[in-house]
Amino acid sequence: MTDLNYEEKPRSLPHSLWPAEAIAGLEKEGADALGLTLYELMLRAGEAAFNLLRQRWPHARHLLILCGHGNNGGDGYVVAGLAQSAGLTVTLIACEGSKPLPEEAEKAKAAWLAAGGIIHAPDAPWPEQIELIVDALLGTGLNRPAREPYATLIELANHHPSPVFSIDIPSGLVAANGTNPGPAIIAEATLTFIALKPGLLTGKARDHVGFLHYHALSLDQWLNSQHAPWTRVDAGSLNNWLVPRRASSHKGDNGRLVMIGGDRGTAGAIRLAAEAALRSGAGLVRVLTHMDNIGPLLTARPELMVDELNDKTMDSALEWGDVIVIGPGLGQDSWGKSALKKAEKSHKPMLWDADALNLLAIRPDKRQNRIITPHPGEAARLLNVKTIEIESDRLLAVQRLVKLYGGVVVLKGAGTIVASQQGQLAIADVGNAGMASGGMGDVLSGIIGALTGQKLSLFDAACAGCVAHGAAADRIASLRGMRGMLASDLFSQLYLYVNPEMLTPVK
Known part of the structure; x- marks a missing residue:
């Protein structure tokens, strides 16, 4: 033999x-x-x-x-x-x-x-x-x-x-x-x-x-x-997207990220997303949120820039930022609707998540400068079908979402799928059941937004973000188990995967 x-x-x-x-x-x-x-x-x-x-x-x-x-x-x-x-x-x-x-x-x-x-x-x-x-x-x-x-x-x-x-x-x-x-x-x-x-x-x-x-x-x-035609991506893929920084780089080189969300009572969502962006290497992160959230956010993470969300700060931030992330904790009331209406006029790279997707389902539009990150329930609303139909063929669902909404789609879940209008498709071979807890999607939005600001294409940022997110969770699971994993736990391991050179033995 x-x-x-x-x-x-x-x-x-x-x-x-x-x-x-x-x-x-x-x-x-x-x-x-x-x-x-x-x-x-x-x-x-x-x-x-x-x-x-x-x-x-x-x-x-x-x-x-x-x-x-x-x-x-x-x-x-x-x-x-x-x-x-x-x-x-x-x-x-x-x-x-x-x-x-x-x-x-x-x-x-x-x-x-x-x-x-x-x-x-x-x-x-x-x-x-x-x-x-x-x-x-x-x-x-x-x-x-x-x-x-x-x-x-x-x-x-x-x-x-x-x-x-x-x-x-x-x-x-x-x-x-x-x-x-x-x-x-x-x-x-x-x-x-x-x-x-x-x-x-x-x-x-x-x-x-x-x-x-x-x-x-x-x-x-x-x-x-x-x-x-398609790709499997895992932690070993990260070196394809993320390279060591030049010694002379400064914060302006690493992306100015505007994050919009956090209505009254939902400060946690925007805080998780914003800190995830910082932990993923964003140069500057500016948060626009409900005025009640400003003090708690600055106390919890003083590295953030935090303003009240209103027309004046929106205009200023949208002009200032390189990338826009909107949706975590946004809500679907007039406050959130008004913010999304302003944000959608921008032609800068952007990511829509959470309530931004629920509002998008009500007023669908197609654009190429956007990443959307629905879980199966949100995907069902975006396609006006039942969640079971999404899960019955996840590949077909993500391709339908791309055709209808353009840009890049991240269909979250076991075996997250990333697809683009250009026909690219990847399955993230990372993650575990411990991630089935509140706030994980907010963290993912921050990671992808930060990587987009670091000059990755929308598709590559989405792939790299999903991999770093899932690989950090896998490491947490290997150290502590899955049950009881918190979204914020990922911050303690995320640095390994947004700096993949740390995973390569030094010669």
């Missing part, structure tokens, strides 16, 4: 991201380019899966392998043959279909039978000694709920005490968008091949994929010559 290595660390996953519908063509083109058959690629996939299985679960001696009626099932037959040759006990259950197996899967099945392997029916009882379940039921072509007997096998696997290892994608999860229209495998680990699919990174993916591994099946060099 050849020595096929897989990538162990999430940060070593490729940054290229492909639509699920492109994977079959990519696989065939890559095989043709290297003079390989698709069956040879299947053998490589099965070998890579078996090698990973032995490394992650070295003490597992009895495997239950669930094979579907497709090429994903073919990978399972290859794993079964390798496991049996290695002296492991294998129980293999396979689903039959109304059509013949694909040629490659049929070869793998025949090889398993020729080696003395046994195929059990889907309703066969499961042995008590199972120590690991290998999920090779459904692949990347699924776009509807799993049918019987697949649905029952998925449910049985999920309720079994043994860990589950998914090949390519957890069965029942939609590779195109990360939804689970029916039952879906909850894997402890997943090994995906050839290219990353969006459904592994966004939506319900975090609930099902487990630890994500990747193997290129030795197509690395050829894959690197292909232009992926």
Whole structure:
């Protein structure tokens, strides 16, 4: 056997991201380019899966392998043959279909039978000694709920005490968008091949994929010559956007940021956003807010410049600032509406969040100088649909938002998606469930606003901001756990990610 290595660390996953519908063509083109058959690629996939299985679960001696009626099932037959040759006990259950197996899967099945392997029916009882379940039921072509007997096998696997290892994608999860229209495998680990699919990174993916591994099946060099339409971004991407500052730089070089919000009783929102901007390197931050908030904001963070929000200060600040952030704590009363009406006349780069988005939903407009940062509920209002429709296809939702509102859209949530009017799209592979608490979005607005003021394009500022935000939260989670994480906790770690040179060992 050849020595096929897989990538162990999430940060070593490729940054290229492909639509699920492109994977079959990519696989065939890559095989043709290297003079390989698709069956040879299947053998490589099965070998890579078996090698990973032995490394992650070295003490597992009895495997239950669930094979579907497709090429994903073919990978399972290859794993079964390798496991049996290695002296492991294998129980293999396979689903039959109304059509013949694909040629490659049929070869793998025949090889398993020729080696003395046994195929059990889907309703066969499961042995008590199972120590690991290998999920090779459904692949990347699924776009509807799993049918019987697949649905029952998925449910049985999920309720079994043994860990589950998914090949390519957890069965029942939609590779195109990360939804689970029916039952879906909850894997402890997943090994995906050839290219990353969006459904592994966004939506319900975090609930099902487990630890994500990747193997290129030795197509690395050829894959690197292909232009992926989309991108996965993580903490390792930050060096692409953020470089060390020149020794002679001054505060004027680092952006003058105007932040508008904080009606009576919502000072916390604008304070979090404003401090996040300072902590992300903004040169100067000027806050326009309700007069009741001026004293508390200056006391809490004297580095801010704070004025009462009125027509005079708005005119002055909009002329002075390089970037405008509006929305945190803005409210939807006449005070907030008036401020937004003035701000929207500016042609400077701007970010709209929170109540600015709720007001935008009432009076939609399209502009190219703006970033909007909706969570799924706000996105639903902006598109006049229900929140469940946003979550049912996050990629489609973000593309619809860009088409309708222009500029750059950040659709927040598990696997935040950033998209631009120019067709750019990235998924932020950072963040955790501890971020599901008040104020996190305000902090993100401040970070993105600050990076925009530091001469990043709107799309790059949005990507870098999402990554720095999520990576700081991941570090907090690793130090203290997720439950009880506060938005302001991120300030203690944010400096590491807006200064990515600090993450690189000094030579």
